[in-house]
Amino acid sequence: MKKLLYVLVLLSVFPACSEYQKVLKSDNHEAKYEMAQKLYQEEKFGKLIPLLEDIIYLYKGTDKGADLMFQLAQSYYKSGDYILAGYYYRRFVSDYPKNEHAEESQFLSAFCYYLDAPRATLDQSPTMRAIREFQIFIRKYPNSEKIAECNIYVDELYKKLQDKSYLNAKFYFELENYNAANVALKNSLEEYPDSPHREELYFLLVKSNYLLARNSIFTKQKERFEETLKVIESFKLEFPQTNYAKETEKLASDAEKRLKELI
Numbered sequence: 727m728k729k730l731l732y733v734l735v736l737l738s739v740f741p742a743c744s745e746y747q748k749v750l751k752s753d754n755h756e757a758k759y760e761m762a763q764k765l766y767q768e769e770k771f772g773k774l775i776p777l778l779e780d781i782i783y784l785y786k787g788t789d790k791g792a793d794l795m796f797q798l799a800q801s802y803y804k805s806g807d808y809i810l811a812g813y814y815y816r817r818f819v820s821d822y823p824k825n826e827h828a829e830e831s832q833f834l835s836a837f838c839y840y841l842d843a844p845r846a847t848l849d850q851s852p853t854m855r856a857i858r859e860f861q862i863f864i865r866k867y868p869n870s871e872k873i874a875e876c877n878i879y880v881d882e883l884y885k886k887l888q889d890k891s892y893l894n895a896k897f898y899f900e901l902e903n904y905n906a907a908n909v910a911l912k913n914s915l916e917e918y919p920d921s922p923h924r925e926e927l928y929f930l931l932v933k934s935n936y937l938l939a940r941n942s943i944f945t946k947q948k949e950r951f952e953e954t955l956k957v958i959e960s961f962k963l964e965f966p967q968t969n970y971a972k973e974t975e976k977l978a979s980d981a982e983k984r985l986k987e988l989i
Contacts (some may be wrong), residue, residue: 746773755781759790762797771801777885792822794830803834812838833872836860840879845888853890855881885922899930903939929960929970936977940984948988951981 746818749761759779765774780799783823785791799961815835839856860876860883867873895910909932915924936958939950958978961968 747774750777750780750850756782758880759785759794762794766801769804771805773879775801786821790824791882792818792827795821796827798823799831799834808838808986811844822932829867829870829872832863832866833869833876834868837879840883843883843886846886846893850887850890852900853883861976888921888923890919891918892921892927895927896930899934902937904934907934907946919925923940925965925968925970928964929974932957932961932970932974936981946984949989951985954978954981955985 746761749757752758753791758777762774762777762781765771765777775798778794782791782794782798785794795814795818795873799811799818802808802814803811813833815831815838818825818831819835822828836856836859839852839859843853843856844850857880860880862875863870864873881973890911891914893915895907897905898904900911901907908931911927911934911985915931916928918924923925932954933952939947939954942950955978958974960975
């Protein structure tokens with residue numbers, strides 16, 4: 727009985743498979759189009775994508791072409807390939823800017839970059855691209871219901887850039903490359919003034935300046951200890967109740983002492 731059921735299942739599956747392969751290998755574009763619509767409704771994206779890629783160029787500039795382009799983008803999106811999905815969403819907006827799916831495609835193009843954005847320790851090029859794409863959407867569709875959602879994603883992506891900048895600057899400090907650390911710390915403070923890491927970054931700038939001065943050759947120590955004291959004063963003005971108060975005072979006291987010895 728089990729063998730009979732198995733045979734019946736195979737007989738029901740093989741005709742469908744052979745029909746798909748027959749259509750895929752044929753030159754009958756209309757048959758491919760009809761099967762593509764059937765597979766799209768059934769959400770069989772693995773089989774659908776090769777069909778769509780085979781015929782999409784034949785219908786470019788037509789209503790069918792618009793449908794096929796959007797379906798291809800959707801198929802890659804539903805399959806989890808956000809790079810290709812984003813590519814086809816952008817092509818759809820470019821080729822069919824007045825189509826009813828143009829706004830949705832513009833948003834999903836940005837959202838694909840958002841989904842592809844890596845953790846803060848990695849290269850943030852996709853993160854920056856995602857922010858730009860969301861900003862394009864906001865400018866093009868200022869009255870869209872998606873605006874609030876876009877702003878949430880942009881804030882999240884911006885925080886990732888803040889974290890990346892913080893980790894990059896801290897990395898140079900931990901390597902004891904204080905020249906590079908000073909540059910990276912200053913850049914991070916200037917580029918992301920609202921960073922949640924600002925107080926720590928500023929303190930690291932104080933400490934980095936002090937350690938650079940202390941480890942400098944004699945002829946550069948005076949100038950660098952003076953710069954250290956300037957950075958400390960700026961830090962104290964911005965963070966009068968800082969958690970690093972004791973250590974900052976200790977660094978300032980030692981810098982002043984060393985300056986007196988240099989005069």
